[in-house]
Structure formats: structure tokens, C-alpha cells
Amino acid sequence: MSLLPWTIYLSFGGALLSWFGGRRSPLLARWIALASMAGTIAIGACAACQFSPSSGPVSLVNARWLPFADYALSVDGLSLTFVLLTGLAGIAAVLFSWETKKRPGDFFALFLALVGGVYGVFLSADALLLFVFYEIAIVPKYFLVAVWGSTNREYGAMKLVLYSFAGSALVMAGLLWAARETGTSFGMVELVSAARHLPSGIQVPLFALVFTGFAVLAGMFPFHTWAPTGHVAAPTGASMLLAGVVMKLGAYGCLRVALPAFPEGFAMFQPAIAVLAIVGILYAGLVALVQSDFKFVIGYSSVSHMGFVLLGLAAATTQAVSGAVLQMFSHGVVAGLLFAVVGRMVYERTHTRDLRQLRRMALARRMPFVAVVFVLAALASMGMPGFSGFPAELAILAGTWQRSQVWALLAVLGIPVAAAFTLRAVQQAFFGKSAGVGGDGKGAVDSLGGLAGEHPFAPITLPEKLGAVLLLGVSIVIGIRPDLLLDWIAPALESPLLKIAIQGVAQ
Numbered sequence: 001m002s003l004l005p006w007t008i009y010l011s012f013g014g015a016l017l018s019w020f021g022g023r024r025s026p027l028l029a030r031w032i033a034l035a036s037m038a039g040t041i042a043i044g045a046c047a048a049c050q051f052s053p054s055s056g057p058v059s060l061v062n063a064r065w066l067p068f069a070d071y072a073l074s075v076d077g078l079s080l081t082f083v084l085l086t087g088l089a090g091i092a093a094v095l096f097s098w099e100t101k102k103r104p105g106d107f108f109a110l111f112l113a114l115v116g117g118v119y120g121v122f123l124s125a126d127a128l129l130l131f132v133f134y135e136i137a138i139v140p141k142y143f144l145v146a147v148w149g150s151t152n153r154e155y156g157a158m159k160l161v162l163y164s165f166a167g168s169a170l171v172m173a174g175l176l177w178a179a180r181e182t183g184t185s186f187g188m189v190e191l192v193s194a195a196r197h198l199p200s201g202i203q204v205p206l207f208a209l210v211f212t213g214f215a216v217l218a219g220m221f222p223f224h225t226w227a228p229t230g231h232v233a234a235p236t237g238a239s240m241l242l243a244g245v246v247m248k249l250g251a252y253g254c255l256r257v258a259l260p261a262f263p264e265g266f267a268m269f270q271p272a273i274a275v276l277a278i279v280g281i282l283y284a285g286l287v288a289l290v291q292s293d294f295k296f297v298i299g300y301s302s303v304s305h306m307g308f309v310l311l312g313l314a315a316a317t318t319q320a321v322s323g324a325v326l327q328m329f330s331h332g333v334v335a336g337l338l339f340a341v342v343g344r345m346v347y348e349r350t351h352t353r354d355l356r357q358l359r360r361m362a363l364a365r366r367m368p369f370v371a372v373v374f375v376l377a378a379l380a381s382m383g384m385p386g387f388s389g390f391p392a393e394l395a396i397l398a399g400t401w402q403r404s405q406v407w408a409l410l411a412v413l414g415i416p417v418a419a420a421f422t423l424r425a426v427q428q429a430f431f432g433k434s435a436g437v438g439g440d441g442k443g444a445v446d447s448l449g450g451l452a453g454e455h456p457f458a459p460i461t462l463p464e465k466l467g468a469v470l471l472l473g474v475s476i477v478i479g480i481r482p483d484l485l486l487d488w489i490a491p492a493l494e495s496p497l498l499k500i501a502i503q504g505v506a507q
Contacts (some may be wrong), residue, residue, distance in 0.1 A: 034091070080155065082248060089217070092340065096237055096240065097111070200264075251328055283305035284301070293353050294346065309331070327393065337380075362432065
């Protein structure tokens, strides 16, 4: 357990080594990035084997950093779940970015810096330190999208960063106000324990500031528009991280800080949060249903699935919140795989994301491995039994039913909508009719969708196959054995601070 802080240090150290190594050899930068992520996964796996959910939060580091803040790191079942998710999403993203040719040293340096910031957020036991790591994670996002992105990359990068900084400004304002009112340090336990006793007139605006700030990064409607634009503009590896773990930072902040610190404010806004979550589920799903850009379909589906997460938090029952955390893990794995298939496996070979063009290519016959992976990932995204999305969404809906049957019934409508936009994308992208392609399955299209020659697509590389199998395997394992994570999550929700947030609203 004591090695968990090294997930942060190894990521930042790997970033520096990749930056220097990339100037000598692009291959060296790739191997440094892969070794760094493999090291963090190994550390996380060792910690998982040693972790006892019943022991409560485990302090890892506690040292004075500033006169009013500590460099404090700790781990419980929630943070350990996200540490493992970050490692899995990160190493898969490295594998899918293996063929990056444009300044790979710089790319992987920024990539690992982003990963280090994410690890820091999930392990922080001090609210100010959490905010600092939160900010660190924002800066690399801009350069990854602006430099290595594709469609409207400058616009996408700027919109992503402006929304992120706007949200973080609200969080910082709320934390400073809370610390001033309570007179405590920024230590998570001290600040939350004192803030929940503040008068209702102060808790309500404080909750509005902090929750809204975090919810922006979680993609909550109507602050969601950065997500599809940013995902589409980002390179494949960055898209996987944005959807896989970065969006989870916002929801994690809501759960870890806003809900337990300001329970009376949460009670005031709880119905509004539920309504916005349901609107996000349905609205984003319907928008995904009419998209012609393959990557936009996945981008809006991420917003829809994050709506289920926010609904679980709004319901504030143990079952619903457990499902929300499990959904964050599941979505991180499945959405990362979907973006990898669309951005790397399909787009890099066909040079188009237009479903109207893809339907003429008969990709299921010409790229069978890609078709199988996407179909299985699509089933996982729809929440089919046997995949991680099924127990997650089931727990959210069952827990929401305990709070409000109306909320649950409205949210259920998102399931057929998700099936509709997912199956439409599968049909058009992989099982459309070939336009004049020979029986040997060969042929490619030009930028207008016409035949450009009888040449097969480039074969799927070994790193791509390994990344796909890894993410798909994790989704299946958690779909069959969700207790592997729920046995960590449920005890963490029974901790004194989080239990207050849940029971306080129930009362």
C-alpha cells in the first residue's frame, strides 16, 4: 500500500524521461511510456491484493506542504477503484498510440503528465491538493488536443480547457469560502466535518459552487458541450483518457467533496440534479441517434452514460451510489475501447468517420477483428448482461427506485435510446452494403467515398489487439464478478463522512 504514491511519481518521472528520450529515439519514448504505465498498474495490483475494505481509509503520506495545507495522500475502496481504472485506461491508450509519429516524445510526456495529475486527484486527502492535481491534469489536455488532434482541434482544445478552468474556478471559490467559514485547514476530513455543520444559508451557495464546478467536468447537462467536441478533436489516446478517466474526476469530486461537505445544500438541489441527469441521459442519446460522424456518436453516448452516474449520485442511496461508482469504472473501460476502435482502428485505415461513407465499405468482412471488438464493446455500452455496464446500470436504477419511482422510470427510457443509437452505428459502420467492392474484400475509398483502388486495409497491429483484448476482458470480468469492485465500494460509502451525505438526505 505504501507504494501507491509512486503511481504519481512514476507518471511524472516517465513524462520527463519520455520527453528527453523522444529526442534520441521515438521508439525509446514509446517504451518509456509503456514501462511507466505498466509500473503504475503493477503498483495498483499489489495494493489491491493488500487492501482490506473493512480497514477504512489508509493514510499514505502526510507532510506539511503550505502553512494552510498538507501534502496528504490516502486510499480507500473508492480511490483504489479509480487508481486501477486509470492504470488500465492509460496502458491501453499507450498501446493504441504506439504508432504516433508526430513528436512522440512530446506526446507521451504530456500524456504521462496528465495521468500523473489524475492519479493525484484520486489519492488526495487534502482538498487544496486535490484541486492542484485537478489543475495539473487540465494543462496537458490542451496541448494533446491542439497539437495532435484532428477535426477542429484548436476550437476543441480551447473549449475543453475554458470549460475546465471555469469549473475549477467555481470549485476553488467554494473551497476558499468554506475554509474561511469553518476556520479549518483544507484537510478533507477536517474541512468536510466542519463544513457540514455550517448554517443552511451558507451551505446552499457553497454546494452550488463546488458541485457545479465539478459537474462541468463530469459532462452534466447543460454544461456537457465541451465533451463531444473535445473527444472528437482529440487524438485517440487522449480521447481514451478524456472519456475513460478525466470525466470521472468531476463525478469523483462531487462524491468526495460536495455531497458530504454540504448535505443541506445537497438536499436543496437534489431534485434539480436528478432532473438534469435524466435530461442529459435522454437528450445526449437522442442527439447521438442522428449523428453522421462516428466519433460524435461515441462522444454523445459518453454524456448519456455519465447522466446515469449523476443520477446515481442524486438518488443518494447506498445502492445507487455504488452503481454510480461501478458505472464510472465500466464507462471508463468501455468508452475508452469504443474511442480506440473508431479513432484508431477505423479512422486511421479508412480516413473517414462519416457513417454514410463507412456503410459502403463492408468493414465487417474486410476488418473482422475490428467488427467483433466493436460489437462486443457496443453490447457492453448498452448494458447487456455479461458485461460491466449491466450490474452498474441495474444498481443505479434499483437504487434510484428506492428514492423516486418517477426518476427511475424516466431514466429507463434511456436504455432503448442507447440501444437505438448504438445499433444504428454498428449497422452503418460495419454491416452496410459494399459499393462495388470485389468478392476478395479488397478496395478502399477516397475522401469522397468512391473507390480508390483494390488495396486492402492495413492489418491490425499487435499493440492494438492487446489493448482491445485488455479492455474487453476487464469489462467481461467485472460483468461476471461485479463484487470484485463492489466489495471495495460499499464499505467506503459506509465511512462516517460519506454515510452522512447519504443518510442525511434520506432523513
